[in-house]
Amino acid sequence: AESGIATLRAMLVAARRAVVFTGAGISTESGIPDFRSPTGIWTRMRPICFQDFVASPAMRREAWRRKFATDPVLRAAQPNRGHRAVARLVREGKASAVITQNIDGLHQASGVPEDKVIELHGNATYARCLDCGMRYELEPLRLAFERDGDVPDCAACGGLVKTATISFGQAMPEAAMIRAEAETRACDLFLVLGSSLVVYPAAGFPEMAKRNGARLVIVNREETPLDGIADLAIRHGIGEVMGAAVGNS
Numbered sequence: 001a002e003s004g005i006a007t008l009r010a011m012l013v014a015a016r017r018a019v020v021f022t023g024a025g026i027s028t029e030s031g032i033p034d035f036r037s038p039t040g041i042w043t044r045m046r047p048i049c050f051q052d053f054v055a056s057p058a059m060r061r062e063a064w065r066r067k068f069a070t071d072p073v074l075r076a077a078q079p080n081r082g083h084r085a086v087a088r089l090v091r092e093g094k095a096s097a098v099i100t101q102n103i104d105g106l107h108q109a110s111g112v113p114e115d116k117v118i119e120l121h122g123n124a125t126y127a128r129c130l131d132c133g134m135r136y137e138l139e140p141l142r143l144a145f146e147r148d149g150d151v152p153d154c155a156a157c158g159g160l161v162k163t164a165t166i167s168f169g170q171a172m173p174e175a176a177m178i179r180a181e182a183e184t185r186a187c188d189l190f191l192v193l194g195s196s197l198v199v200y201p202a203a204g205f206p207e208m209a210k211r212n213g214a215r216l217v218i219v220n221r222e223e224t225p226l227d228g229i230a231d232l233a234i235r236h237g238i239g240e241v242m243g244a245a246v247g248n249s
Ligand code: NAD
Pocket: 022, 023, 024, 025, 026, 027, 028, 029, 032, 033, 034, 035, 036, 037, 042, 101, 102, 103, 104, 121, 194, 195, 196, 197, 198, 199, 219, 220, 221, 222, 236, 237, 238, 239
């Protein structure tokens, strides 16, 4: 990894406008299991798809039961040195945006301004009304669920309230997709951190960057399907690589 880190450092110095693209791998050092991990809290049960959530009160109850059962892991998580290195790239004006598949909110928690984080799969740290978009914090919903078995609906319009994540079967968030594409086209360095690059359309962004003439760097422990088109692929831990290449204070 040593020579890879030196190369990455030089590529970052040379870059005028970088974009950082993150997946579950950047958050494993914060104690959030990634998708493929055998102990992953998201992999043990078949996920509830959007259509089932909307159609069935029993499914909504089950979705909220699971959410509140798994939430302590998310709430305990703190940004790690990988997140901090990314925040530093943004703060120094090196990176124009962070495009993330993660739903844990840890980029914002590490100090990246809200408007620089583009969330492709939404955010699991709060909820929204599916009809009017009203935002709800989770804690009061959890208390009502645990006390009275209440499945939340919208106080403003009566619509269904769901965590602000994008479920299977749910449309991709259009504004985020448009911004992610614009950032990808405008960058000269596209840095992937901790994504298996198998989930589309998200995995299309590194390909788009490369086609558009940007340099592509992938930092991921395991091989990815795009390593072959990358200018640099470092198969190593993100915290160590980014800490050494960028610093994380
Ligand atoms: P993924 O689980 O498919 O791939 C993660 C990759 O990161 C793996 O290839 C793994 O080898 C690598 N990795 C793990 N820890 C690493 C580390 N410390 N250093 C370097 N590499 C490391 O993740 P994905 O591509 O983001 O796709 C998973 C899907 O599941 C996404 O759609 C995402 O929304 C969701 N998800 C999100 C979270 C989260 O928000 N933290 C967690 C699990 C799943």
